[in-house]
Amino acid sequence: MTRTLLFLVSCVFTQNFVFARLLGSSALFDEDRRVETALGLGLVTAVIMTLASVGCWALDRYALTPMKAEYLRVLAYVAVSLIAAVLVGLCLKAAFPKLNDALNEAGMLIAVNCAALGVALLNAEAGYGIADAALHGLFGGLGFMLAITLMAGVQERIKYSHIPEPMKGLPITLISASLMALAFMGFMGIA
Amino acid sequence: MKLNLSPAPHVHTNQSTRTLMRNVLIALLPCAVAGVGFFGFNALMVLVVSTFSAVAAEYLWQAATRQKVRVGDLSAAVTGLILGLNLPATAPLWMVAIGSAFAVVIVKGLFGGLGDNFVNPALAARAMLLASWPQYMTRWYAPAGLAAVDAVTTATPLSNPGGFTTLQLILGSIPGSVGEVCKIAILLGFAWMLYTKTVTWRIPVVMVASTAVFSLAFGNNPLTAVLSGGLLFGAVFMATDYATCPMTAVGQIVYAALAGLLVAVIRKFSDYPEGVTYAILLMNVASPVIDHFITRRVYGHGKEAKNG
Amino acid sequence: MAKWNDSPLFRLALAACAALVAATNAVNGLTLGLATGCVLVLSGAVAALLDNFIADEKGRVVLFMVISAVFAGIAQMIVKAVCGGTAAALGIYLPMIAVNCLLLARPADENGVGPAVSDGVKQALGFICLVTLLGALRELMDVGTVFGAQVLPKGLQLTAMAALPAGGLLLLGLLAGLANLIKPKRSGKEDEAA
Numbered sequence: 001m002t003r004t005l006l007f008l009v010s011c012v013f014t015q016n017f018v019f020a021r022l023l024g025s026s027a028l029f030d031e032d033r034r035v036e037t038a039l040g041l042g043l044v045t046a047v048i049m050t051l052a053s054v055g056c057w058a059l060d061r062y063a064l065t066p067m068k069a070e071y072l073r074v075l076a077y078v079a080v081s082l083i084a085a086v087l088v089g090l091c092l093k094a095a096f097p098k099l100n101d102a103l104n105e106a107g108m109l110i111a112v113n114c115a116a117l118g119v120a121l122l123n124a125e126a127g128y129g130i131a132d133a134a135l136h137g138l139f140g141g142l143g144f145m146l147a148i149t150l151m152a153g154v155q156e157r158i159k160y161s162h163i164p165e166p167m168k169g170l171p172i173t174l175i176s177a178s179l180m181a182l183a184f185m186g187f188m189g190i191a
Numbered sequence: 192m193k194l195n196l197s198p199a200p201h202v203h204t205n206q207s208t209r210t211l212m213r214n215v216l217i218a219l220l221p222c223a224v225a226g227v228g229f230f231g232f233n234a235l236m237v238l239v240v241s242t243f244s245a246v247a248a249e250y251l252w253q254a255a256t257r258q259k260v261r262v263g264d265l266s267a268a269v270t271g272l273i274l275g276l277n278l279p280a281t282a283p284l285w286m287v288a289i290g291s292a293f294a295v296v297i298v299k300g301l302f303g304g305l306g307d308n309f310v311n312p313a314l315a316a317r318a319m320l321l322a323s324w325p326q327y328m329t330r331w332y333a334p335a336g337l338a339a340v341d342a343v344t345t346a347t348p349l350s351n352p353g354g355f356t357t358l359q360l361i362l363g364s365i366p367g368s369v370g371e372v373c374k375i376a377i378l379l380g381f382a383w384m385l386y387t388k389t390v391t392w393r394i395p396v397v398m399v400a401s402t403a404v405f406s407l408a409f410g411n412n413p414l415t416a417v418l419s420g421g422l423l424f425g426a427v428f429m430a431t432d433y434a435t436c437p438m439t440a441v442g443q444i445v446y447a448a449l450a451g452l453l454v455a456v457i458r459k460f461s462d463y464p465e466g467v468t469y470a471i472l473l474m475n476v477a478s479p480v481i482d483h484f485i486t487r488r489v490y491g492h493g494k495e496a497k498n499g
Numbered sequence: 500m501a502k503w504n505d506s507p508l509f510r511l512a513l514a515a516c517a518a519l520v521a522a523t524n525a526v527n528g529l530t531l532g533l534a535t536g537c538v539l540v541l542s543g544a545v546a547a548l549l550d551n552f553i554a555d556e557k558g559r560v561v562l563f564m565v566i567s568a569v570f571a572g573i574a575q576m577i578v579k580a581v582c583g584g585t586a587a588a589l590g591i592y593l594p595m596i597a598v599n600c601l602l603l604a605r606p607a608d609e610n611g612v613g614p615a616v617s618d619g620v621k622q623a624l625g626f627i628c629l630v631t632l633l634g635a636l637r638e639l640m641d642v643g644t645v646f647g648a649q650v651l652p653k654g655l656q657l658t659a660m661a662a663l664p665a666g667g668l669l670l671l672g673l674l675a676g677l678a679n680l681i682k683p684k685r686s687g688k689e690d691e692a693a
Contacts, residue, residue, distance in 0.1 A: 022520045022664055023595070026513045026602055035483045071576060074594045078568035082561060104557070107513075113564070114517065114598045121591040153479030154309055162303030164256060166679035170512055174672030175301055179310050181665035182318050183476050186453075186469020189462025297669070301676070322665065323658035 004135065010191035011139035017115055018147035019181040024115035026107050027144070028151045028177050029170060033102075038152035040099045041108060042145020044088060046138055049116050051084040052077075053137030056120035057130050073124065081116035085109070115144055150180060208305065212265035214387045215428075218380035219272055222424065225363055225373035229334035230280035234369045238275040240284045244291035245271025252300045266305050270294050273428055274313040276370025277421065277468075278320075281330040290316040306434045310475040314429055314468050321468070331366035348419040349464040352411070360418035371424040381427045394436060394447045395426040401451020402426075409459045422454060425467040435475040442478075442485040450474040507622060512675050514602040515629050519667035521592035525646045528634020529627070530585045534574045534593065536623030539600045542567040543619035546604075547612040563604060564597070571597035629674075636670060637661040 017023045024045070033041075056077050064070055092100040102108065119140045123133040154176050163172050227235045249267035253260045271291045278287060294316035299308045321328045333345045347366045348355050355365050363373030371377075384390045399417055406416035417423065430436065430450055437446050450470045457466025514535070515522075522528035546563045553559055575593050579586040586593060603622045635645050640661035643651030651657070660666040 020664060022517060025516050025519075029513060035480060071572060074572035074575060074597055075565070075568040077594075078564055078597050082564060109560070110598060110601045113601075114595065117598050118591060118595060121594055125591060150476050150480060153483055154476065156483060157309050157479040158302060158307070161307035161309075163307070164301065164303070167301050167676045168679075170509055171672050171676035171679060172301065174512070174516070174668050174675055175297065176309070178665050178668035178672060179298065179315055179472075180476050181663075181668055182315065182322065183310070183469060183472035185318065185322060185663070185665065186457055186463070186466065186473060187461060190456070190460040319660060322660040322663060324656075325659070 006191040007132075007135060008139050008142075009187075011136060012143040012146060013184065013187040014190050016143045016147055016184055017118065017140045018144055019177070019184040021118065023118035024111040024144055025177070026114065027111035027148050029173055030105070030107055031155050031169065031173065033148070033152045033155070035149060035152045035156065037099070037102050038149040039145060040096070041102055042141070042148055044092060044099065044103060045112050045115055045144050046141020048081075048084050048088045048112055049119050049141040049144070050134055050137035051088065052081045052116035052120050053123055053133040054130060055080040055084060057123060057128070057133040060124060061130075077117055077120045077124075078113075081113050081120065084116060085112055115140065147180075151177070154180070208264040208266060211389060212269050214384060214389045215269050216265065216272065218383045218389070219269075219276065219370070219428065221376035221379045222276055222370040222373060223272065225376040226276060226280070226369035229363060229372060230332050230369060233332070234280040236284060237278055237280060237282055237287055237369060238272065240287045241275030241278070241291050242268055242271035244288040245274070245295050248292040248295040249300070252296045253304075256300075258304075261305070264305065267295050270299070270312045273370075274316050276424070276428075277313060277317050277368050279328065279330060279368050280332050281327070283327055286320060286324055286327055290320045293319055308434055309479065310472055311429050311432050311435050314425075314472050314475075317468050318472060331368075333366050334364045334372070347464065348415070349458065352415060352419070357414065357418065360415065368421060371421040374418055374423050377423045377427055384427070384431075390427070390431040391443065393440065393443050394431050395423075397444050397447035398426040398430055398451045398454075399423065401448045402454045403451075405452050405455035406458075409455055411455075411459070416455070416458075420458070420465045421467040425471055426450075430471050430474070435478060437478045437481045437485065439482070439485050442481045445481055445485070446474050446478055449477070507618075507625070508675075508678060510603055511622065511625050511629055512671060514599050514626060515633060515671055516668070517595070517599045517602065518592060518630050519633070519671065520664055521589045522630050522634040522637070522667070523641070523662045524638035524644075525631060525635035526585060527588055528631040530578060530582065531589055531592065531596075532627035532630040534571075534578055535596045535599060535603070535630075536627050538567055538570040538574050538596050539603050539623045539626070540616060540619040541570050542600055543604060543615045544612055547615035560601070564601060567600040567604075568597040571595075571600070633667065633670060633674075637667060640666075 011017070015021060018025055018028065027041075059076050059080060060073070064073060064076060089100060089103060092103060103112070116137075119137050120133075123136055126132075128136060151173075155173070158172065158176065167175070223238055227238070245267045250260055271294075274290055274294055275287065278290070294312035298310060298312040298315045299305070302308050317328075331345060331347050345366050346354070348360060359365050361374045363376070365372055381390075381395065385392060399422065402422055403413035403417050407413045426447075430447065437443050450473075453470035453473055454466040457463060457469055463469070518528075518531055518535070521531055542563060545566050546559070549562060549566075550559060553562055571594055574596060575586070578589070578593060603626060604619070639645050639650060640657040641659055643649060643656065658666070661670065
């Protein structure tokens with residue numbers, strides 16, 4: 001139980017996928033995303049990441065390793081992540097179509113695949129078993145959700161700031177992300 | 192009529208900002224005096240350089256970007272002084288100047304100036320300095336009065352709990368950053384700011400209480416926890432920065448409570464001995480989200496408004 | 500796609516952002532840049548060839564992802580073979596090229612192989628320069644060397660933060676602001692020429 005809790009803290013805070021690992025960081029750069037949308041997208045991403053983690057783990061265990069085909073890993077993992085994203089997207093289309101639209105915006109789709117592929121690769125590197133892999137996907141996704149929600153809030157806040165012209169848009173978002181990453185460094189050493 | 196949207200603080204003229212800032216400066220004076228008294232000439236230099244660099248940086252930035260130069264509103268001076276008070280007296284002066292410039296130009300200026308920053312500039316600068324030059328940010332003098340030029344470096348109460356009496360913690364004859372040690376000075380400043388209605392009592396009180404509660408929960412003496420490190424200074428002078436905290440009363444309570452929790456957690460579990468800097472910064476980052484959810488209910492934009 | 504800003508500089512910055520954790524010194528930056536560049540150009544060419552068989556826009560994205568995954572896998576093996584140390588330092592960010600290429604790639608259209616390759620080459624060169632520059636700057640500020648050659652006096656450390664993600668983001672943000680200052684954003688001619 002403690003171990004799971006520590007793992008949660010590590011994935012969400014200490015090694016936050018967006019602020020510490022910069023995986024899926026492109027999701028930070030939508031200036032008009034609403035906070036609620038960010039929350040929803042984050043949850044969806046967590047689901048996709050969990051599915052991708054498990055799928056990739058299984059593929060590794062039952063196909064890649066026995067066939068000594070580690071060289072196919074990147075291709076295989078990308079395929080699994082894509083499938084996971086598509087499956088979840090289909091469910092989403094039925095239940096929450098507006099969220100599905102938000103998901104399908106180019107930036108978000110790439111970010112989600114980034115995060116999913118990233119966590120799968122990290123799992124392989126660390127040699128996690130299926131439970132840890134799944135948890136890593138889930139918790140990492142929650143961290144992703146936290147990051148993009150906080151960023152959505154910050155974007156809302158600076159919308160009325162008198163940002164100098166050259167900094168508007170991408171530059172100031174990068175600086176904001178930098179300050180947020182700096183703040184998250186406070187978790188260093190916890191778990 | 193053109194509606195002018197802007198975040199808090201909703202100050203409209205140079206004059207009222209100036210009054211606000213002047214009151215903060217007055218409130219900071221006891222801490223500054225105590226700090227110099229305990230840590231000597233080095234501390235004085237740190238404060239002078241930090242304040243001057245901040246004002247100079249803002250002047251240069253505003254001139255370079257062809258804005259109206261508003262250093263007269265004293266906000267840069269406040270940022271600079273607060274940063275200086277947050278640093279150890281051993282801080283190299285070039286580092287202090289860089290920190291002030293970072294606070295004023297990057298954290299404030301790039302976002303648009305007074306009130307437009309979303310994190311506390313002095314704290315963000317301190318975090319930047321800690322990340323950049325950790326070796327210079329963690330050397331603490333034992334207080335030795337005005338002759339502290341070649342004083343011995345030693346461990347603070349947070350690294351050495353139980354090494355100091357409660358009286359020492361209150362009076363401030365302990366190692367620490369320039370402004371954080373003398374709790375009486377901080378309380379005097381707090382009293383002045385309450386009297387002049389510069390800050391709300393809510394945030395410092397809730398944050399300190401929260402830290403006490405959670406420190407106790409994690410097995411530490413709550414009184415020592417409250418009196419050690421930068422908690423009191425941070426709760427009074429930095430967590431209360433209007434631009435970076437929530438706008439509603441409930442939001443502020445949530446913000447302060449979570450900040451207290453974070454202080455206790457970071458102190459107990461992380462690599463750092465002190466958690467106040469990061470706790471407040473993290474809550475600064477979270478504060479727009481708090482505002483997003485708590486303001487809405489208060490002003491009836493939710494379901495109630497649709498029925499009403 | 501509505502909100503996705505198609506400006507090439509924007510795509511460049513986004514992709515560089517994804518590479519920031521790995522590009523902490525000039526060598527890493529250059530290696531990652533070159534690998535990404537090659538994968539980008541090759542994937543773009545192949546995807547353009549096969550594009551005509553797929554009408555759906557999302558299908559094209561999927562196709563590109565699969566193709567770049569293949570090339571990224573190959574690139575990873577090559578880098579590991581040529582400079583294992585750098586490959587180890589880059590960690591998972593080397594195979595991540597598979598997805599990062601998408602950030603750089605021009606939104607698919609039916610213009611055929613030629614424009615796809617030329618856009619890919621332009622982006623690749625831009626990316627290589629940007630990431631190498633970032634790596635070099637960060638290395639300079641952190642340890643005072645560039646490509647391992649001591650530039651600053653030994654023992655003088657500008658700032659350790661440069662090597663951290665927060666520092667990298669700050670640097671990238673400042674560079675982006677600088678770029679906007681030099682070249683006004685949203686100049687219509689620039690976007691059409693790209």
